[in-house]
Amino acid sequence: MDFDDYIMGRRPETAGRLDDDFAGAVLSLVSEIPPGKVLTYGDIARLIGAPRNARLVGKVMSRAELFGRFPCHRVVNSAGRTAASFPEQAERLLGEGVPFRKNGTVDLAKCRWEEAFS
Numbered sequence: 001m002d003f004d005d006y007i008m009g010r011r012p013e014t015a016g017r018l019d020d021d022f023a024g025a026v027l028s029l030v031s032e033i034p035p036g037k038v039l040t041y042g043d044i045a046r047l048i049g050a051p052r053n054a055r056l057v058g059k060v061m062s063r064a065e066l067f068g069r070f071p072c073h074r075v076v077n078s079a080g081r082t083a084a085s086f087p088e089q090a091e092r093l094l095g096e097g098v099p100f101r102k103n104g105t106v107d108l109a110k111c112r113w114e115e116a117f118s
Helices: 003-008 019-030 041-045 053-065 089-095
Strands: none
Touching: 019 041, 019 053, 053 089
């Protein structure tokens, strides 16, 4: 499956393979985020060497189920907001002890996975 097929949601018999470098890099990093920690779409884009592709990281997250199980609930936007299309995300993060602020956003200062940047 090439990346265009992936983004468009086309799913040939080979959809279980991570043969696209970008999607593979994103999902590989996401699989390493430990429980109780989060990264932003922008963090992931920077860490994989594609700093201007935060939105594309979000697109990969929205299609991640095509390739298996990944802890996508540990990825939030730059303000700490959870995905509107993923209502269970906040509940799963709370279950892992991720702190939220009064405004309903993840407290990035307390739970961003800083070790990923070392």
